[in-house]
Amino acid sequence: MNVPDKPSLDGLEAKWGEWWEATGTYRFDRSKPRQEVYAIDTPPPTASGSLHVGHVMSYTHTDLVARYQRMRGLEVFYPMGWDDNGLPTERRVQNYFGVRCDPSLPYDPSFDLTTLERPDEAEPVPVSRGNFIELCERLTVEDEKAFEDCFRQVGLSVDWTHTYTTIDERSRRASQRSFLRLLLRGLAYKVEAPTMWDVDFQTAVAQAEIEDREVAGTYHRVRFDLADGSGSVEIETSRPELIPACVALVVNPGDERFRGLIGRSAVTPLFGAEVPIVAHELADPEKGTGVAMICTFGDITDVTWWRELRLPARVVVGRDGSIAPARWGEPGWDARDADAARRAHDELAGLPTKRARKRIAELLAGSGHLRGEPQPVRHVVKFYERGERPLEVVSSRQWFVKTIEFREQLLERGRQIRWHPEHMGARYASWVEGLNGDWCISRQRFFGVPFPVWYRLDEHGVPDHDHPLVPNEERLPVDPSSDVPDGYAPEHRGQPGGFAGDPDIMDTWATSSLTPQIAGGWEEDPDLFPRVFPMDLRPQAHEIIRTWLFYTVLKAHLEHDSLPWMNAAISGFVMDPERKKMSKSKGNVVTPVEMFERHSADAVRYWAGSARLGVDATFDEQQMKVGRRLAIKILNASRFALTMEAQEGPVAEPVDRAMLAGLRTSVEQATAAFEDYDHARALEVAERFFWDFCDDYLELVKQRAYGAHGPEKAASAVSSLRLALGVQLRLLAPFLPFVTEEVWSWWRSGSIHRAAWPKPDELNPHVAGDAAVYRVAAEVLTAVRKAKAMAKVSLRTPAELVTVHDSVERLRALSEAEADLKEAGGIVKLETVEAEALAVETILATP
RNA sequence: GGGCGCUUAGCUCAGCGGUAAGAGCGCUGCCCUUACAAGGCAGAGGACCGGGGUUCGAAUCCCUGAGCGCCCACCA
Numbered sequence: 066m067n068v069p070d071k072p073s074l075d076g077l078e079a080k081w082g083e084w085w086e087a088t089g090t091y092r093f094d095r096s097k098p099r100q101e102v103y104a105i106d107t108p109p110p111t112a113s114g115s116l117h118v119g120h121v122m123s124y125t126h127t128d129l130v131a132r133y134q135r136m137r138g139l140e141v142f143y144p145m146g147w148d149d150n151g152l153p154t155e156r157r158v159q160n161y162f163g164v165r166c167d168p169s170l171p172y173d174p175s176f177d178l179t180t181l182e183r184p185d186e187a188e189p190v191p192v193s194r195g196n197f198i199e200l201c202e203r204l205t206v207e208d209e210k211a212f213e214d215c216f217r218q219v220g221l222s223v224d225w226t227h228t229y230t231t232i233d234e235r236s237r238r239a240s241q242r243s244f245l246r247l248l249l250r251g252l253a254y255k256v257e258a259p260t261m262w263d264v265d266f267q268t269a270v271a272q273a274e275i276e277d278r279e280v281a282g283t284y285h286r287v288r289f290d291l292a293d294g295s296g297s298v299e300i301e302t303s304r305p306e307l308i309p310a311c312v313a314l315v316v317n318p319g320d321e322r323f324r325g326l327i328g329r330s331a332v333t334p335l336f337g338a339e340v341p342i343v344a345h346e347l348a349d350p351e352k353g354t355g356v357a358m359i360c361t362f363g364d365i366t367d368v369t370w371w372r373e374l375r376l377p378a379r380v381v382v383g384r385d386g387s388i389a390p391a392r393w394g395e396p397g398w399d400a401r402d403a404d405a406a407r408r409a410h411d412e413l414a415g416l417p418t419k420r421a422r423k424r425i426a427e428l429l430a431g432s433g434h435l436r437g438e439p440q441p442v443r444h445v446v447k448f449y450e451r452g453e454r455p456l457e458v459v460s461s462r463q464w465f466v467k468t469i470e471f472r473e474q475l476l477e478r479g480r481q482i483r484w485h486p487e488h489m490g491a492r493y494a495s496w497v498e499g500l501n502g503d504w505c506i507s508r509q510r511f512f513g514v515p516f517p518v519w520y521r522l523d524e525h526g527v528p529d530h531d532h533p534l535v536p537n538e539e540r541l542p543v544d545p546s547s548d549v550p551d552g553y554a555p556e557h558r559g560q561p562g563g564f565a566g567d568p569d570i571m572d573t574w575a576t577s578s579l580t581p582q583i584a585g586g587w588e589e590d591p592d593l594f595p596r597v598f599p600m601d602l603r604p605q606a607h608e609i610i611r612t613w614l615f616y617t618v619l620k621a622h623l624e625h626d627s628l629p630w631m632n633a634a635i636s637g638f639v640m641d642p643e644r645k646k647m648s649k650s651k652g653n654v655v656t657p658v659e660m661f662e663r664h665s666a667d668a669v670r671y672w673a674g675s676a677r678l679g680v681d682a683t684f685d686e687q688q689m690k691v692g693r694r695l696a697i698k699i700l701n702a703s704r705f706a707l708t709m710e711a712q713e714g715p716v717a718e719p720v721d722r723a724m725l726a727g728l729r730t731s732v733e734q735a736t737a738a739f740e741d742y743d744h745a746r747a748l749e750v751a752e753r754f755f756w757d758f759c760d761d762y763l764e765l766v767k768q769r770a771y772g773a774h775g776p777e778k779a780a781s782a783v784s785s786l787r788l789a790l791g792v793q794l795r796l797l798a799p800f801l802p803f804v805t806e807e808v809w810s811w812w813r814s815g816s817i818h819r820a821a822w823p824k825p826d827e828l829n830p831h832v833a834g835d836a837a838v839y840r841v842a843a844e845v846l847t848a849v850r851k852a853k854a855m856a857k858v859s860l861r862t863p864a865e866l867v868t869v870h871d872s873v874e875r876l877r878a879l880s881e882a883e884a885d886l887k888e889a890g891g892i893v894k895l896e897t898v899e900a901e902a903l904a905v906e907t908i909l910a911t912p
Numbered sequence: 913g914g915g916c917g918c919u920u921a922g923c924u925c926a927g928c929g930g931u932a933a934g935a936g937c938g939c940u941g942c943c944c945u946u947a948c949a950a951g952g953c954a955g956a957g958g959a960c961c962g963g964g965g966u967u968c969g970a971a972u973c974c975c976u977g978a979g980c981g982c983c984c985a986c987c988a
Contacts, residue, residue, distance in 0.1 A: 366986040705947030854954040
């Protein structure tokens, strides 16, 4: 027994953090079979920028589960990854080093930034993708170190020997292997098709990365004359600049107003193209005039119409987001008045769509086709989540992974997952039900995992996209911009009859969707993988259910025909006191380090632990102060329980046995709560018991424990105190790992975090039948204190006579605690009267 | 437009069919009591969002309305 005189929280984080590391407390024992393992698919945080309280909360939630499961006796596989693959890192590296990635350059092994010739400082230096990746890796190392420090400080019980980054070699290999296997099975394919395109980032994006934003727009009512000169129809559009791309008008087949128009033709204003008037269910009679123009391509609906109605394409918006030059003479490009059409197009060509919109409105007004004044409106437009300009639909050649045909199976996978909280499953289902196309996984960016394919070039140097050259899996990872396909030499690159590497990289989620496989050593560590996969738990935020969670389910379904994990625990956001989501861009973040310093890591964890899964939590330093008080209380109460001089002995006193009976109930409840992934409830139960234990039990038995009634009764108290303490420390250990470890170290060997989670049965030999003894005594004690508080006297003031009115059974229970109660309450004489309910009269000694 | 969640004391939240509605914080008062003054003890404070219904009994179940938040949806 080694109890300090003045226990303190100071320095506990460093002391135990180092000890856990040195002794390998959280090291994964890979000799354990799957059924004895609890595996966690830790979210790899984005490694650019810094961690904030939201991370601290959600990662603590995961750690609570990890610690609970470890104490339950399972071997916890708790790796950590860093997500450094993707656009955020790319942009940071460009600015930081003043470079620009040119994927056409070969890797330069002797590349050295410090000796680089830089004639113009303002001009970014082009570097190969391989060199660019090295720079990215260099920069992210620092972020990752800072993140690790923060996570260690908050006490995550991660096994730090199991780490990965999403751009490291293993991740690249896993991503490419996964892709190649999908390709060989026909589940990945490359096709030229209209896709959502960000005109600033110059890349295709997937449905999952698109968000709606409400922006200002303008409705223009435009007249289209019928081709046979028999009249006209009007349409309403917010994008008149797409009139040159109009290939048809569409009405709802059931719309009586326009039934006579179907099958006839109209002429586009200004451009004089003759376009059919067609019918389609998606045309909404309620919107606009009930007649819509179909353009190639204004939005996804246009794509649907174009595809289903087999319309020709006349694309006018270029990849840079401006009106492209006309292509007169090509199929689809004709006009009744060719000169007028040319003049109109010349007015618009080269203009960004927004300016082209204004210009064409003027032209339409001039030609008399614009009806009435344009009406300003607020409407919803699709944006790339990181983008600043609306997405355009452009036709380009992209890689896709088949998704739609698995919709039903993926919905079924969603039903197999145990969601915490349960209703989060609805978000997954609604996303899967709303999918409108396969997963576009190619990006026209640089920092990411390249597609491990090359294309043969024919005698004219034109690539054969339909028959890609692929490497054997043993060669992975490859970089097709510097590596050469089998059977070719480097000098064949780009030559007619030679080869060209695929220039694109994969969507960052194509890698992140493999985190269980990457962390688990899929195809790399055949001993480890079956011990951890499929995993037990995926913890994450709800905003990325449609990306990270969905894609991970998809990949596991396609590759392993299984779920990637059984449970999904969804944490909420952290809101600032004004109920706004805390985020860096809002400038309302508090750094975690500040909080650790002000309140201690245990205190911060207490706040995090009291927030339930799936519920947005309010950032509340007050709550951290409460956590700190709890931690200090644990130190002091433990000191009291452990420094009694009396010997331990049999637990015989009714009050002691009753208290332990109550503790047994708390153990049952806390355990049930943790089994249900309700950590907040488990904390509440343990904490409730602990405070009552301190306020009432400690006070009731204090004098007896000091020996006021002899060694045997003291022994019963001391044993009970220590028994209860040992159980309660373990109940609280997941939440307050530092302070509980500190106290554990005073009188036990080994780490509390490897000790067994308390079982109700542990307490059975010491538990009496009547838990009411403790409860009634505590209630009477409170009543006596109240009388003293009301009389504004010290609690030490003796109570000459206390009369307790209560039921027979409760009075009998009370009699068992009489001696302790009199001692704790300073009661000289205790009398009892039978009554319906509890009432206590207290006569205090006159001063 | 569809879906999900939330609405309980000044604040943050439990409770989700059964004794007079709970906790913590904050507030007020008292107390240096030998585990703890970075403390302890006690007190005040509530039409359980509104309206219907089911029930012996509803904050809790059903219907309906309102507000807030989030997710999804084809930019006419």
